[in-house]
Amino acid sequence: MNKMTNWTKVYFLLMLALLVQIILYYGLTQYFS
Amino acid sequence: MSTFDWIVLFGTIFLIVTYGIYKTRGSKDLEGYLKGGNDNWWTIGLSIMATQASAITFLSTPGQAYADGMRFIQFYFGLPVAMIILSVTFIPIYYKLKIYTAYEFLEGRFDLKTRTLAALLFLVQRGLAAGITILAPSIILSSLLGWNLVFTNVFIGIIVIMYTVSGGTKAVSITHKQQMAVMMGGMILAGILIINMLPVKFTEALHVAGKMDKLNIVNFEFDLSDRYNFWSGMTAAVFLFLSYFGTDQSQVQRYLTGKSLRESRMGLVMNGFLKIPMQFIILFIGVMVFVFYQFYQPPIFFNKVQSEKLEQSEYSEEFGILQENYAQGFEAKNADILSLLEAVEAKDEVRINELKNEIALKSDHQEQIRDEVKSLMVKNDPFAETRDTDYVFMRFVMDYLPQGVIGLLFAVIFCAAMSSTSSELNALGSTSTVDLYKRSIKKQESSGHYMLSSKWFTALWGIFAIIFASYAMLFENLIQAVNLLGSLFYGTILGIFLVGFYMKWVKGNAVFIAALIAEALILLIHWKNGSELFGISIDIGFLWYNVIGCLAVMLIAALLQPMMSDRKPGSELN
Numbered sequence: 001m002n003k004m005t006n007w008t009k010v011y012f013l014l015m016l017a018l019l020v021q022i023i024l025y026y027g028l029t030q031y032f033s
Numbered sequence: 034m035s036t037f038d039w040i041v042l043f044g045t046i047f048l049i050v051t052y053g054i055y056k057t058r059g060s061k062d063l064e065g066y067l068k069g070g071n072d073n074w075w076t077i078g079l080s081i082m083a084t085q086a087s088a089i090t091f092l093s094t095p096g097q098a099y100a101d102g103m104r105f106i107q108f109y110f111g112l113p114v115a116m117i118i119l120s121v122t123f124i125p126i127y128y129k130l131k132i133y134t135a136y137e138f139l140e141g142r143f144d145l146k147t148r149t150l151a152a153l154l155f156l157v158q159r160g161l162a163a164g165i166t167i168l169a170p171s172i173i174l175s176s177l178l179g180w181n182l183v184f185t186n187v188f189i190g191i192i193v194i195m196y197t198v199s200g201g202t203k204a205v206s207i208t209h210k211q212q213m214a215v216m217m218g219g220m221i222l223a224g225i226l227i228i229n230m231l232p233v234k235f236t237e238a239l240h241v242a243g244k245m246d247k248l249n250i251v252n253f254e255f256d257l258s259d260r261y262n263f264w265s266g267m268t269a270a271v272f273l274f275l276s277y278f279g280t281d282q283s284q285v286q287r288y289l290t291g292k293s294l295r296e297s298r299m300g301l302v303m304n305g306f307l308k309i310p311m312q313f314i315i316l317f318i319g320v321m322v323f324v325f326y327q328f329y330q331p332p333i334f335f336n337k338v339q340s341e342k343l344e345q346s347e348y349s350e351e352f353g354i355l356q357e358n359y360a361q362g363f364e365a366k367n368a369d370i371l372s373l374l375e376a377v378e379a380k381d382e383v384r385i386n387e388l389k390n391e392i393a394l395k396s397d398h399q400e401q402i403r404d405e406v407k408s409l410m411v412k413n414d415p416f417a418e419t420r421d422t423d424y425v426f427m428r429f430v431m432d433y434l435p436q437g438v439i440g441l442l443f444a445v446i447f448c449a450a451m452s453s454t455s456s457e458l459n460a461l462g463s464t465s466t467v468d469l470y471k472r473s474i475k476k477q478e479s480s481g482h483y484m485l486s487s488k489w490f491t492a493l494w495g496i497f498a499i500i501f502a503s504y505a506m507l508f509e510n511l512i513q514a515v516n517l518l519g520s521l522f523y524g525t526i527l528g529i530f531l532v533g534f535y536m537k538w539v540k541g542n543a544v545f546i547a548a549l550i551a552e553a554l555i556l557l558i559h560w561k562n563g564s565e566l567f568g569i570s571i572d573i574g575f576l577w578y579n580v581i582g583c584l585a586v587m588l589i590a591a592l593l594q595p596m597m598s599d600r601k602p603g604s605e606l607n
Binding site for chain 2: 007010011014015017018021022025026028029031032033
């Protein structure tokens with residue numbers, strides 16, 4: 001993490017947020033179906 | 034609607050419009066008028082989101098979730114990826130060149146004809162789309178409020194023209210903040226109220242929605258003809274969003290208002306973080322309305338004007354019988370849903386599956402009755418609009434939500450119509466001035482002259498949009514045609530820009546010819562979609578046109594360049 005520039009960190013966080021949302025939505029889809 | 038609702042509705046619109054005009058009075062030069070007032074990142078982020086959120090977003094999306102579940106959200110999975118690509122590639126170049134419009138970049142990199150072609154394609158497509166942005170909600174609002182359609186068009190058009198012409202880009206971004214506050218505040222309030230009105234617990238509501246296939250949010254199966262799945266969202270949609278946010282002046286102008294490169298990038302990143310949750314909320318509200326109507330009988334047809342027309346027609350008796358059948362069907366289905374909740378409580382999987390199938394059959398039966406109603410409507414009036422999903426949400430709001438909130442939710446729809454229209458008019462005015470008038474018609478005038486002409490162009494595009502909206506109803510399927518126009522051109526325009534950014538050895542002539550060939554290919558594919566092309570049967574979802582158009586421009590330009598004689602170097606951009 002230390003070698004990443006600030007912008008790379010921001011983009012990494014953005015992708016992480018996307019991944020978390022997809023996992024969450026997939027979980028919702030599966031659990032309640 | 035009650036007097037209180039009217040006060041809330043008009044009060045909100047009046048405050049936003051007068052604030053926008055007051056705060057931006059007295060802009061003196063073109064720079065300030067077109068580039069706005071050094072916005073910070075969250076103003077840019079809100080402005081980007083408000084531009085994309087049209088009235089149809091708030092009218093259709095809950096209705097779509099009601100009818101089809103939440104799978105539409107997968108379309109937005111590519112948006113954060115596109116925001117990163119734009120932040121890394123597009124914005125630094127736009128900043129370095131200090132441009133007013135995205136198309137200016139194309140002249141520096143290629144030549145005047147490529148710039149003019151892209152600007153003209155934008156003006157045609159966005160100019161028509163601006164009419165539809167006004168018309169689409171007008172059709173629904175005029176029906177719900179009992180207003181005349183042309184009056185509704187003129188009302189929305191005029192209020193937008195007032196502040197967009199007077200304050201330019203700054204007025205657009207200032208009003209976007211308030212409009213977003215009204216839109217998200219109104220929707221979240223509606224969501225909370227709906228969940229509170231449900232006769233079952235929240236988790237039970239989720240079970241009802243899930244078991245009736247409305248929580249089908251993510252689908253990993255790959256299917257080219259399926260519009261919304263994980264793969265189309267992560268690939269084809271990225272191309273669409275790159276084109277929309279990176280090359281469509283109505284969006285580019287939003288982040289060119291930034292104080293610095295950093296603020297513009299942060300604005301896009303903010304959009305990347307918030308857009309999917311925002312769509313989730315809107316779709317989820319639609320699903321909760323669906324659950325609500327599993328316990329309280331929904332209207333057989335959501336557009337009241339149409340069902341009242343049928344009641345007064347010679348088919349009223351048949352309609353009455355269908356309504357009775359529908360009510361009986363509802364009671365039977367409701368009993369199954371209550372049993373389903375008991376089975377869920379008892380964790381009885383066998384019973385749950387049995388009931389799921391039973392409920393699906395009964396839902397189909399209810400849909401059949403609705404289909405019969407729709408065919409009666411067509412019998413009664415061959416031009417009757419039989420699609421009612423756009424009316425689901427607002428009909429629910431008018432029937433069940435308290436006074437004041439109804440007015441607020443109408444304000445949400447008006448704000449959404451205003452926010453997207455203002456960006457469109459602002460961008461149409463800028464492109465007409467900067468890329469055509471200032472570049473090719475009157476080159477040596479003062480900044481004040483160009484600001485005034487920009488105002489005139491904005492107003493003229495606004496009037497054109499109103500006139501187009503008022504006459505468009507006369508031509509069948511025009512709305513679909515204009516919406517399609519966007520997806521037919523977007524891929525090609527993105528291809529031109531990507532060649533500009535990434536393939537520095539390709540020059541103007543090669544990319545110009547490649548763009549024309551690629552566009553012809555897209556039109557050919559669209560024409561033959563669903564049948565055979567060159568002996569291959571094709572069935573492609575429209576989102577993929579963006580990918581094909583873009584890649585075709587890049588590939589053809591690469592192949593053509595070695596055959597071209599132009600040795601004029603493109604300007605060094607990086």
